[in-house]
Amino acid sequence: MIDLRSDTVTRPTEGMRRAMMEAPLGDDVFGEDPTVNRLEEYVAGLLGKEAAIYAPSGTMTNQIGVYVNTGRAEEVLIHEGAHVFVYEGGAPALLSGVQLRTLPGEGGVLDPETVRKAIRPENVHFPRSRLLCLENTHNTAGGKVYPLEDFAAAANVAREGGLKVHLDGARLFNAQAATGIPAREWCEHVDTVSVCSSKGLGAPVGSLLAGSEEAIHEARRARKAFGGGMRQAGVIAAASLYAFEHHQERLAEDHERARTLADRLREVGYEVAIPETNLVLVEVERPEEFLEALAREGVLATPGKPGYVRLCTHLDVGDAEIEAAVEAAARITTLQR
Numbered sequence: 001m002i003d004l005r006s007d008t009v010t011r012p013t014e015g016m017r018r019a020m021m022e023a024p025l026g027d028d029v030f031g032e033d034p035t036v037n038r039l040e041e042y043v044a045g046l047l048g049k050e051a052a053i054y055a056p057s058g059t060m061t062n063q064i065g066v067y068v069n070t071g072r073a074e075e076v077l078i079h080e081g082a083h084v085f086v087y088e089g090g091a092p093a094l095l096s097g098v099q100l101r102t103l104p105g106e107g108g109v110l111d112p113e114t115v116r117k118a119i120r121p122e123n124v125h126f127p128r129s130r131l132l133c134l135e136n137t138h139n140t141a142g143g144k145v146y147p148l149e150d151f152a153a154a155a156n157v158a159r160e161g162g163l164k165v166h167l168d169g170a171r172l173f174n175a176q177a178a179t180g181i182p183a184r185e186w187c188e189h190v191d192t193v194s195v196c197s198s199k200g201l202g203a204p205v206g207s208l209l210a211g212s213e214e215a216i217h218e219a220r221r222a223r224k225a226f227g228g229g230m231r232q233a234g235v236i237a238a239a240s241l242y243a244f245e246h247h248q249e250r251l252a253e254d255h256e257r258a259r260t261l262a263d264r265l266r267e268v269g270y271e272v273a274i275p276e277t278n279l280v281l282v283e284v285e286r287p288e289e290f291l292e293a294l295a296r297e298g299v300l301a302t303p304g305k306p307g308y309v310r311l312c313t314h315l316d317v318g319d320a321e322i323e324a325a326v327e328a329a330a331r332i333t334t335l336q337r
Contacts, residue, residue, distance in 0.1 A: 002299045002321045002328075007171075007199045007254070007278060007314035016203070016242045023238035026329040027231050028054070029224070035234030039202040039241040043208045046244065048184035051216035052208045054237055055228045056133040058083075058170045059195035063091045064226065066131065067217045069191060069212075072097035074130035077118050077158070079105050081140035081305070083168055084133050095226065099127060108138025109150050111305055112157040119161040132158035135168040136186055137175050140305055143258075143279030145175045148185060155189035167193040171205070174200050174277040177251035191215065197240035200254055200278055201247045206240040247315070254278040254313040261311060261322050268330040280311040282329075290332065297328035 003009045012020065026032035036054050044052040055061050062084050066076060076092060078085050080102040090099050103114050120126040134154060136146035155165045167190040169175075169183070176183045187193050192211035197203035209219055214290065223229060230236075237271045257277040271283040281304045284290040291301055291309055304310035311325070 002317070002325050003326060004311040004313070004317065005300045005302045006312050007202075008314040010202045010204075012204050012239055013202065013242075013315075015246065016239045019238040019242040022146055023233040023234040025232040028233040028237075029229040029231060033232060033234045035241065036237040039237045039244075040208065042241060042244060043195065044210050046183065047187045047195070047210045047321040049187060049193070049210035050213045052210040053216050053219045053223060054206060054208050054233065054240070055223055056205060056230070058168075058194055058196040058198075058207040059088045059091065060223070060226060060228050061207040062088060063095050063192055064167070064209050064219045064222045064228075065168075065192040065211075066092050066098065066133070067096045067222045068215050069131045069164040069166055070098045071097055071128075071130065073127055074098050075120065075127040076100050076131045076133055077115060077129060077163070078133040079108055079135065079138070080101055081108060081138070082133060082135050083139050083170065084135075085251055085309040086140060094204060098130070101129075107144045109144075110134070110154045112153045115154050115157045115160065119158070119163065127138075128212050129161065129163055132163050132165045133168060134165065134190070135170075137171040137178075137277050137279075139170070139279070142273055142281040142304070142310070143171065143174065143275060143277035145276050146186070147179050148179075148181055152184055152189045153287055164192075165190040169193045170196040170197055171277065173248050174251055174255070177248070178255055178277050192219075197243045199253050200314060201240075201243035202313075203239040203243040205236050208240075250315070251278070254315070254317075256284065257317060257319065257322050258311075259317075261313065261325065263330060264322070264326040268326060269333045270329065278313045280313070281305070281308045282311065283308055292330060293332045297331060299325045299328045
């Protein structure tokens, strides 16, 4: 079975498994796990932030980011297709008591004027606008990179309006690989940033939130309250550290295979958006039927935005798997018409 559902399906490499076996351990809730501490220091430095905190998932680090930047009954401005809004189970309302105000924007990019107009004036009738959430790369837009100039412009408008800025950077290192721009340059414009080691970087589990010392101090309280405090977490943190240290540059291989996949699918009759990173959106008339047929041919994928399916390249997908997936899709082209 060729699994193109997500870059979260990867298995640890042999080097990663050795790092996990050999990791020095301690109790992370007491701050005594040397592997976790090393990972947090490494990622904070990588992103140009004062501190970072390790947690089980990107949803948790995003939600801690929302929590430390807002108060109850306040409002978060966010793109209408953002992961925090679409795929995190209503957690901002559940965990932080805030409401989300969704904004339109082509390819996941928010126009600065759209942000400016959405910031509420001070009035007893309105929730206070408190946080702008941005996402890079943008999942539902098909892994599109948020251009740095546009990103900075939206963030600056938010800050001028008294808002803080959080970046869902689950695939931020894909943006780095695609553009050559260091991840920390996007992070200069935000107060907190969440990054995943368990997507394209290939770790089995784990994400980090980075920000100021003060924000991460509060984040530790939130992580405990949200149930994310782990004990000898160095066992898994070692995999995340290995991923950051060894797998950043190889993300370009996933991008190249995504472009090959898109090109080959067009050759056999599909309408395919040109991918910028490792997510490929394929237009089909009946996505659920198409996915079922594809699975019968030995290829797994997921629904994309309406009218599309999404295929994701990753560490465990090579050239042979790409070609086999194209051949499988070619056998069922009638379902796209």
